Amino acid sequence: MVKTVILISLVFLFVASQELCDMNLGGGICLFGGETVIMPLSTADNLVGHWTFDDNSCLDYSGSSNHCKSPGPAAPSRSSKGHSLNILEGQYIEIPHSSSFESKIFTMTFWLYMHKDPSDTGLRWCPIIHKGTDDEANLVYQRAPGIYYDREDKFLKVYVSTDEMIQFPQGEYAVSNARIPYYKWHHIAVVRTQSRIRLYVNGIIDAVNSTNGWTETNKNPFYVGNTPWTSENCPISMYLDDLKYYDNRELMEEEIEAEAFGALGAIEPYFIRLSCINCAYEEAVEACPDTHHICTSIELHSSGYAVARAMGWTDWNSHIWSTASTNTESDSSGLGICCLNLE
Numbered sequence: 435m436v437k438t439v440i441l442i443s444l445v446f447l448f449v450a451s452q453e454l455c456d457m458n459l460g461g462g463i464c465l466f467g468g469e470t471v472i473m474p475l476s477t478a479d480n481l482v483g484h485w486t487f488d489d490n491s492c493l494d495y496s497g498s499s500n501h502c503k504s505p506g507p508a509a510p511s512r513s514s515k516g517h518s519l520n521i522l523e524g525q526y527i528e529i530p531h532s533s534s535f536e537s538k539i540f541t542m543t544f545w546l547y548m549h550k551d552p553s554d555t556g557l558r559w560c561p562i563i564h565k566g567t568d569d570e571a572n573l574v575y576q577r578a579p580g581i582y583y584d585r586e587d588k589f590l591k592v593y594v595s596t597d598e599m600i601q602f603p604q605g606e607y608a609v610s611n612a613r614i615p616y617y618k619w620h621h622i623a624v625v626r627t628q629s630r631i632r633l634y635v636n637g638i639i640d641a642v643n644s645t646n647g648w649t650e651t652n653k654n655p656f657y658v659g660n661t662p663w664t665s666e667n668c669p670i671s672m673y674l675d676d677l678k679y680y681d682n683r684e685l686m687e688e689e690i691e692a693e694a695f696g697a698l699g700a701i702e703p704y705f706i707r708l709s710c711i712n713c714a715y716e717e718a719v720e721a722c723p724d725t726h727h728i729c730t731s732i733e734l735h736s737s738g739y740a741v742a743r744a745m746g747w748t749d750w751n752s753h754i755w756s757t758a759s760t761n762t763e764s765d766s767s768g769l770g771i772c773c774l775n776l777e
């Protein structure tokens with residue numbers, strides 16, 4: 435009996451890879467007596483989906499065979515190698531559900547390059563990554579997760595469906611402080627912990643919200659770029675690169691910082707933290723972690739302003755606080771940026 439099951443699953447595996455491949459080998463390929471060896475790529479723990487968009491079949495390089503259903507067109511890559519996924523107005527790709535995507539805890543990371551929106555009709559909030567199906571007619575929403583882009587103000591909103599369905603039918607969520615400027619690559623990381631939604635933009639922790647319920651997973655596909663039900667009302671275009679999904683793993687802050695390096699030029703993400711937007715000076719000082727302080731004006735000029743601009747923290751109502759601020763009357767408010775203590 436066991437033998438039959440193994441045989442059947444082997445046959446199934448063989449058939450599945452047969453569709454994709456003309457030739458199947460059980461091991462690596464050695465050329466010139468082993469001088470050159472072709473082997474599978476290395477994989478991080480619990481990485482069960484890695485779509486590089488460098489091939490023309492939207493393959494998953496995590497080793498979990500979560501290949502896309504149909505590939506999308508190619509666009510310029512974030513690095514000098516390969517390509518990214520070109521999402522044209524309203525288009526999307528689909529990644530079928532598999533048992534790889536069933537944990538209540540997960541991390542997703544990707545690089546995003548938004549195009550300027552040519553139209554001002556349609557929905558304000560549009561999905562760029564969505565796992566699950568929204569049934570608007572019956573008000574049933576599946577978002578594990580749903581990463582939405584604000585076409586008006588360029589914020590991101592991350593939804594996670596939880597078992598608190600009565601209170602949060604569309605899922606619980608976190609909204610970014612960052613606005614995603616056009617025509618620039620941004621690194622985005624969404625970490626769903628047991629009780630929180632954490633959103634990193636360019637390696638900097640940008641928004642965290644606690645949730646009341648547990649993640650409600652679903653067995654529907656991942657949609658990337660748009661969804662079948664929003665495609666018409668969301669004419670957004672973007673490039674997407676290096677999409678990764680970690681099942682049952684919260685990526686650590688250091689790992690996200692390392693992966694996002696380059697998004698802020700040569701500045702390391704750890705150097706800067708957002709304190710608060712439109713808050714009083716004292717509040718801004720309080721909100722910096724122990725490892726950081728409100729940036730001095732030299733620090734602001736050498737990197738703080740550049741990061742604030744790259745992060746789209748641009749909508750503060752008066753000024754950026756610095757330790758040298760002379761204007762600290764309690765009734766004024768501004769943007770607080772924390773810089774790393776260098777000792």
Ligand SMILES: *[C@@H]1O[C@H](CO)[C@@H](O)[C@H](O)[C@H]1NC(C)=O
Binds near residue numbers: 606610642
């Ligand atoms: C956090 O979630 C609550 C609902 O639980 C919501 O009212 C609030 O706006 C959210 N905050 C952010 C910053 O997303």
